[in-house]
Amino acid sequence: MDCPDCGSTKITSEVGPEQATGTNLETAIFSADEGSSVQVVHQCWNCGWEETRTVTVDEVTVKHGDKEVIEHSRLVSQLIAAAQSIEDTDKLERLLDDAQTEAES
């Protein structure tokens, strides 16, 4: 960004003042709790212009994947891969029969 006062590009962006010096914005936001805020201070080294932007974390939503669903699709793809390596048609038919029987039970 350029300084809005003097047009200089010598702008520094610092996350703070509550975070340690050098903390990057991504880290600061990911570690922020709900309702807390992260401040970013922009300073122009040429003319001394300064701006502080405050981002408030409104809501933190955490979603975890379903382990059983993941395990199920992992097994299905393993089964498909195993079936694809069987060249004998009779064996494949027996496997399909077994799978269909299992699916119905």
Ligand SMILES: [Zn+2]
């Ligand atoms: Zn400036």
